[in-house]
Amino acid sequence: MDRKSWLLKDLRHCWHPYTQMSTLATEPPMLIDRAEGLFLFDAEGNRYYDAISSWWCVVHGHGAPGIREAVTRQMERLDHVLFAGVTHEPAVRLASRLAAIAPEGLSRVFFSDNGSTAVEVALKMSLQCRRNLGREERTGFVCLDHGYHGDTTGCMSVSGVDAFLRAFRPILFPSRRVPAPYCYRCPVGKTYPECGIGCVDALGDALREGGDAITAVILEPLLLGAGGMIVYPPEYLSRAAAIARGHGAHLILDEVATGFGRTGTMFACEQAGVSPDFLCLSKGLTGGTMPLAATLTTAEVYNSFLGSPDSGKTFYHGHTYTANPVGCAAALASLDLFEEGRLVEHVARLAPRLAEGVRELAGLPLVGDVRGIGMVAALELVSDKETKEPLPGTAPVLREIRLEGLRRGLFLRPLGNVVYLFLPQAVTREALDDILDRFQGVLKSVLKR
Known part of the structure; x- marks a missing residue:
């Protein structure tokens, strides 16, 4: 079938993301x-x-040949199996390697499918951790007004790009948004570094106002991607982390876009010396070859979910393709390439x-x-x-x-x-x-x- 025929079939059946479909009639997709x-x-x-x-x-x-070969080998051995009460070598090896290279203290790994689900998992874990510990009042989140964390309902609720949220506000939960550290359009009207990172004060104000109702602060470290490729100083992140901790809030870092060397360190938060309570990863995890995501958290959070079968503490969240063996094999091969190159x-x-x-x-x-x-x-x-x-x-x-x-x-x-x-x-x-x-x-x- 020729190019024109494929494009006609596309226009007849496909619905493309973030695309005004009416424009494709005059400007067909590549x-x-x-x-x-x-x-x-x-x-x-x-x-x-x-x-x-x-x-x-x-x-x-x-x-990349190394990833392609690893995927082929894994397909020949084990293509998929549920991960509820079942395990397999690729998942165990990958979880161990991620824990070894992650910021200090992140020893537990929950696998999912994409960046949105990695963040959704962190939001739900933070909420249920509080409930499991008898702190049901901690249900609120603080986020940035130019932040973006994905397109599932929870992720949108803690994002700040209005164009992505406008149509869906009736199903979103409220969160506290504070001005982003947007140096070109400084929210406090100053210039870096003379500003003294004054914009972080708004985060402290939001946490004070929220008090014990806040469960977590969520940030993209050093680079706000979909919010406009906004780059901000490491000092903001380090101070934001300290403020969150000072108020007893969890720190969720969304490194879906910034992880795996993108910013010049394996994880962007390393440049600020910050280790979060939750680290959300996807995109580069498999080198862009297979859908896979991971949410890393601490032993403290993990332990709060332990109890008897009837304790109500089980994390009732999962995905059909959680820890898919082929995706895990691709991720392991990607990590090998990081080391080799x-x-x-x-x-x-x-x-x-x-x-x-x-x-x-x-x-x-x-x-x-x-x-x-x-x-x-x-x-x-x-x-x-x-x-x-x-x-x-x-x-x-x-x-x-x-x-x-x-x-x-x-x-x-x-x-x-x-x-x-x-x-x-x-x-x-x-x-x-x-x-x-x-x-x-x-x-x-x-x-x-």
Whole structure:
């Protein structure tokens, strides 16, 4: 069947996420045929750098042989089995390795399917832990107004990106939102580092006001992804952790996007010296090859769920594919590749080059802010540089940037008014230079028209 026939079938039956489907009639979706290394290939053989890691999860590039071989071997031995009262070697090995590389104290691992479920598990564990300990009054959560933690109901309830929440507010539970540490649009009107991280005071205020009703604070460490690729100082995270602990609140860190070397350390929270009560992982866990997620927590939380069968303390939560053996095998192979290629150190070495490359675009028209961390770099576009009036996310120039990217062999997907690179951690220096050259060409071509 040819490309046109596949696209007609797509338009007849498929419903794409985060996509206004009426626009696909005039601008059909890309038909991707295969992927290899850093590249996606469409049905006509055109090649594109996967510059956003296929929604932030591709770590080693596409088709990493080590992962492919591990998945094949596991499929031949054990493809799937329920994980309720049953175990298997890949899950045990993976849980042990995650506990070994995680921040101190995170010794227990609960597997699920994706980033949303990893966070949902943490929210429910925090709530039930309080109940199990006789603290039923602790039911509230504190989150950031630019935070994003997934699309299930609990996750949306502790997120702050209005466009994602607007239609679903009737089914969301209330949470306390505080201003994000958004340096370009500082909520306290100051400049870092002279600000003294004054924006964190709002978190303390929310916890004082919530008192014993607050069970947990949830944050994305150092990088707010879907909220606009907002990068914030490690000092905010370290102080936020101390404030949460001081008020007896659990700290949930959502490292679904930032984990596995993305920011230059295995987990972003390491840069702030913070070890949370819950660590949520997915995306890069399997190198972007298989759906898998993990929620890590402490022995203290785990022990609160122990009791007799009729104690009511059992964690009644699970997923059909919890700890799927094939997914666990992929994750184990991915961790092997991290060690063999010293990928975390590799990202730390290349990060300054990526930052330098995008900083060169700061003077272009409409570019209000340039920011980044690790293998992430972002440009926030504004209508007016002096007032920082945001460019509407529907502005035609954003579509032009995406299309010009395709013409120059870059697969980009702007996030509102933010144009960004979210590169695979295994990108080489040569490829990084090529990507930056193309990215600069895209922005200079479009923004100077």
